[in-house]
Amino acid sequence: QLQLQESGPGLVKPSETLSLTCTDSGGSISSSSYYWGWIRQPPGKGLEWIGSRFYSGSTYYNPSLKSRVTISVDTSKNQFSLKLSSVTAADTAVYFCARHLVVQGVTYNWFDPWGQGTLVTVSS
Amino acid sequence: EIVLTQSPATLSLSPGERATLSCRASQSVSSYLGWYQQKPGQAPRLLIYDASNRATGIPARFSGSGSGTDFTLTISSLEPEDVAVYYCQQRSKWPLTFGGGTKVEIK
Numbered sequence: 001q002l003q004l005q006e007s008g009p010g011l012v013k014p015s016e017t018l019s020l021t022c023t024d025s026g027g028s029i030s031s032s033s034y035y036w037g038w039i040r041q042p043p044g045k046g047l048e049w050i051g052s053r054f055y056s057g058s059t060y061y062n063p064s065l066k067s068r069v070t071i072s073v074d075t076s077k078n079q080f081s082l083k084l085s086s087v088t089a090a091d092t093a094v095y096f097c098a099r100h101l102v103v104q105g106v107t108y109n110w111f112d113p114w115g116q117g118t119l120v121t122v123s124s
Numbered sequence: 125e126i127v128l129t130q131s132p133a134t135l136s137l138s139p140g141e142r143a144t145l146s147c148r149a150s151q152s153v154s155s156y157l158g159w160y161q162q163k164p165g166q167a168p169r170l171l172i173y174d175a176s177n178r179a180t181g182i183p184a185r186f187s188g189s190g191s192g193t194d195f196t197l198t199i200s201s202l203e204p205e206d207v208a209v210y211y212c213q214q215r216s217k218w219p220l221t222f223g224g225g226t227k228v229e230i231k
Contacts (some may be wrong), residue, residue: 047160047168049222073180108174109170111213113169
């Protein structure tokens with residue numbers, strides 16, 4: 001059963017790079033047929049899609065973050081990662097990883113399931 | 125980008141009542157709208173995709189309808205465990221966007 005888990009530093013200094021990884025204990029990230037995404041939620045606020053990576057290697061990023069975001073997949077480690085550079089306090093949020101929904105072999109741009117999320121605070 | 129506006133911001137109802145949540149898109153998204161439920165301290169969970177399809181394991185009291193720019197999530201008979209914030213999301217165009225959420229409370 002797919003269980004996603006985010007990991008990474010909970011505190012990042014302003015102007016530095018936020019780095020998170022998402023691991024699936026069931027090993028599905030090593031499969032080349034899935035799409036993976038990152039979504040974030042500032043404390044007490046709504047959800048913001050950060051970006052997604054398709055198995056083909058194509059990536060789609062939110063234009064508001066595109067210049068600072070990189071999403072990559074390492075199938076050998078069964079994980080995918082998020083890097084967000086030049087962070088500010090506005091990047092303080094809970095960061096979720098998620099898989100794109102698959103129904104009868106077709107992948108859609110919905111997110112299911114999600115990891116539990118990890119809080120990243122940007123502060124000096 | 126497509127802006128999704130949800131209403132009301134908060135909905136307070138008694139157990140057993142019908143809950144009706146609205147999501148309006150700034151331009152047509154066809155039927156490419158979904159709904160998520162987020163309980164306090166938890167990750168969101170997909171309830172409905174492509175306007176009216178229930179995700180795996182979602183109870184039948186949750187239903188979705190609409191097309192174009194106006195969509196509705198209905199909880200036919202509110203249960204105490206339905207206390208949560210509900211978000212809509214569109215997949216019609218990049219970037220994927222979410223609505224601001226509707227908080228459902230129990231009176």
